[in-house]
Amino acid sequence: MEQTLNREAAYEKRGNCLVIYITDDLDHHMVTGLREISDRLIRSEQIKHIIFDFTDVGFMDSSGIGMIMGRYKKVMFSGGRAAVTNVGEIVNRIFVLSGLYQIIEKYSTVEEAVEAMQKKRSGGEKK
Amino acid sequence: MKLIIDSVSENEAFARTVVAAYITKLDPTLEELADVKTAVSEAVTNCIIHGYAGRHGEIEVVCKIKGKLIEVSVTDHGVGIEDVEKAMQPLYTTKPEWERSGMGFAFMEAFMDELTVHSKPGEGTQVVMKKEIGKEQES
Numbered sequence: 001m002e003q004t005l006n007r008e009a010a011y012e013k014r015g016n017c018l019v020i021y022i023t024d025d026l027d028h029h030m031v032t033g034l035r036e037i038s039d040r041l042i043r044s045e046q047i048k049h050i051i052f053d054f055t056d057v058g059f060m061d062s063s064g065i066g067m068i069m070g071r072y073k074k075v076m077f078s079g080g081r082a083a084v085t086n087v088g089e090i091v092n093r094i095f096v097l098s099g100l101y102q103i104i105e106k107y108s109t110v111e112e113a114v115e116a117m118q119k120k121r122s123g124g125e126k127k
Numbered sequence: 128m129k130l131i132i133d134s135v136s137e138n139e140a141f142a143r144t145v146v147a148a149y150i151t152k153l154d155p156t157l158e159e160l161a162d163v164k165t166a167v168s169e170a171v172t173n174c175i176i177h178g179y180a181g182r183h184g185e186i187e188v189v190c191k192i193k194g195k196l197i198e199v200s201v202t203d204h205g206v207g208i209e210d211v212e213k214a215m216q217p218l219y220t221t222k223p224e225w226e227r228s229g230m231g232f233a234f235m236e237a238f239m240d241e242l243t244v245h246s247k248p249g250e251g252t253q254v255v256m257k258k259e260i261g262k263e264q265e266s
Binding site: 028035089 | 136137139140143157158161164165168169172175176225226227228230231233234237
């Protein structure tokens with residue numbers, strides 16, 4: 001898979017993981033394109049796990065929560081998992097408040113997340 | 128400050144940025160700024176997705192500052208809400224197929240000090256949110 005880049009995000013396949021590097025504020029407007037491209041890649045690239053990287057995200061609202069949950073539902077039935085990485089303080093508050101960490105794992109870096117996805121689920125670094 | 132915007136999703140970022148810029152004179156913390164931006168974003172998104180349901184309409188965002196208190200109202204003239212109490216329940220959404228999380232009102236309540244919702248079916252919805260800025264620095 002070639003690395004795909006558009007305004008909202010860059011997409012990269014690492015093993016059986018799709019890494020989505022979100023590059024803009026994550027609101028209702030931004031999730032539309034992100035949803036379409038990631039779902040297409042999940043199907044065409046036989047993706048098992050999804051990792052959302054938040055290095056460049058300074059803002060997120062509840063639309064982002066819906067988008068992450070939606071992608072997780074696409075992979076969960078085939079045993080897939082979802083993780084978030086490089087989450088800053090502002091975005092972390094939204095995740096905590098929404099209860100997202102009950103089902104999505106959090107790791108410091110993409111590398112850690114990719115590695116963890118290959119192992120048996122141990123609960124990750126849940127906060 | 129009064130802002131009238133079209134009900135298109137590009138304007139969500141614009142609306143929250145303008146409100147954030149307006150309240151910077153109160154010297155809010157980064158956290159307070161993020162709180163207000165999230166609340167405004169939720170309110171404007173609701174107008175676009177639910178109030179106008181993709182149709183064209185105008186959204187009015189008014190922000191007032193009284194001392195350290197900010198009051199933001201977001202108004203649409205869309206379909207209105209039949210049962211406001213039900214709409215405000217966390218995780219309740221009428222649009223699960225659009226992957227709406229049902230957390231919009233819960234976020235507005237969590238990030239602001241006070242939230243009031245006025246709505247009349249067929250006429251529209253107004254949310255009024257209040258927050259005191261600078262509480263954390265004092266305590």
